[in-house]
Amino acid sequence: MTDIVILGAGYAGLAAASNLAGRVRRRDDVRLTLVNPDGRFTERLRLHSTGAGRATADLRLPDLLAGTGVHLEYGWVTAVDADARTVRLDDARELRFDTLVYALGSTADTASVPGAAEHAFTIDSRQHAEALAARLPTGGSVLICGSGLTGVEAAAEIAERHPGLTVRLVGRDAPGSGMTAKAQAHVTAALRRLRVGVRIGEIRKVLPGAVEMSDSRLEADLVVWTAGTRVAPLAPALTVDERGRIVTDPSLRSISHPHVYAVGDAAAVRQKFGLLHGTCQSGMPTGVHAAASIARRLDGKPPRPFRFGYYHRPVSLGRGDAVVQFTRPDDSPRRACLTGRAAVWYKETVTASPWPTYARMLKVPSLASWWPRGGRYTR
Structure with missing residues (x-):
């Protein structure tokens, strides 16, 4: 039995879990475990609305993953031993893994400025x-x-x-x-x-x-x-950059521990134009690519390199206004942009709840090879 543990059920982690569950659903030699503090999926793109006092959707992980074979383990991750292949939770439980997907994301960098x-x-x-x-x-x-x-x-x-x-x-x-x-x-x-x-x-x-x-x-x-982000130092053996992000090879494996994949905000992923910066636009495709890479290795095939290009920069300006700056793949601005109500419609369309996308990946994971949610992704 191959134990695959995915840490974090944010945009990238849940993309990895749902896509991989769809890819291995006919295998009986793979066990998938998804670790998260609770059973709710947080739409991080809407947290500024939550902070202002607006209600947001209550999306539940057990509802999405029912019948998929993914085991939900609730708890806060306190340490990762990449050499011993174990994960420690806040209640002293330990989970063993053969392959790990590190998708714990980032937090606000409140350590860089005193107070x-x-x-x-x-x-x-x-x-x-x-x-x-x-x-x-x-x-x-x-x-x-x-x-x-x-x-x-x-x-x-x-x-x-x-x-x-x-x-x-x-x-x-x-x-x-x-x-x-x-x-x-x-x-x-x-x-x-x-x-x-x-x-x-x-x-x-x-x-x-x-x-x-x-x-x-x-x-x-x-x-x-809201100034800057950092990654919690939970896996000291892994090679990280100056912000604590796990440095990956082209297939999103840790350069120091190839049995560990890093996705989303927790990963330092290099493309031809430089390092990716943490957004849903790039985070979900990294989760999908990690799932595809793990599935290929289970089948005895080598993983493929991750390739990604940015497409836009949508920014809400309250509920009735927005701006969308279209970009080149390296995230530099193009001339085109949308403003006002057209930008509101566009942003709400591309940042709508990813729930249907995760559900589709559980049924037909190969659909995620073409990524429609704001980025250009090929694997």
């Missing part, structure tokens, strides 16, 4: 986003630290949902940087319409009720941290 971990909220999990929503003041001010796409979406959503709040967005770069002038201008106009203040500068320290900049101090009733 961020102690004094700022994050929206990198459902629990954290719900905690933020519960603490949003009815009046007063909220400071969003990080002017990347997550920060922009969070600032716009909170400002729209809570018009009585003073919302400010702070970061090193202007919101929408990296987009064309037209797309960036639309982001700027939307934030201005929502009365979101923007401040460009370097954050030096987070204090209780304030943020220290390089040249000033900004007061706030609540601070939200």
Whole structure:
């Protein structure tokens, strides 16, 4: 019996689990285990809405995986011993594996700036986003630290949902940087319409009720941290990069431990244009490719290299506005973009619940060779 353990049921991990379950459903020599803290699937692309206090869908893993043969193991992963091929959970249980898919994702990098971990909220999990929503003041001010796409979406959503709040967005770069002038201008106009203040500068320290900049101090009733991500150091034997991501070979295997596959935000995946950055757009295809590679190895075939190209950069600006910047495969902007209601429709279409996609992969896993959810994927 070959034991395959998949850690994490996020976008990438669930893509790996459902696709692999479809590929091995006729085999009786493979045992699949999916490890997750609970039975709910979190749509991470909607956590900024959760953080603003909006309800999101309650999608249940047991419902999706019923009858597939995938065993759900509930628990928090506390350590991975890649040499001994064991996974330790928070209740001291140990799971043995022959092949591991590491899909535990990333968390907000609150360690890079003093005080961020102690004094700022994050929206990198459902629990954290719900905690933020519960603490949003009815009046007063909220400071969003990080002017990347997550920060922009969070600032716009909170400002729209809570018009009585003073919302400010702070970061090193202007919101929408990296987009064309037209797309960036639309982001700027939307934030201005929502009365979101923007401040460009370097954050030096987070204090209780304030943020220290390089040249000033900004007061706030609540601070939200969206600047950067990191991967928890749970597998010390694996070769990782400076952000803790597992360095992979072209087929997504760890370069130090080939029986470990890394997917999604937890993987440092190199393409011709450079390293992938963590998004659903690239995360789900890595999960599918890991499943295909494992299935090929079970059949005695060598794995194929992973190839991926970006297609777009969709950003919501509240419920009634958005911008979609179309990109080249290396994520550099093309001239084309969508704004306003057309962009809202487009973004909601491509970021709709992946539940039907996972269900299709359980039945016909080869359909995922062509990836329709925002990226160009060939395996």
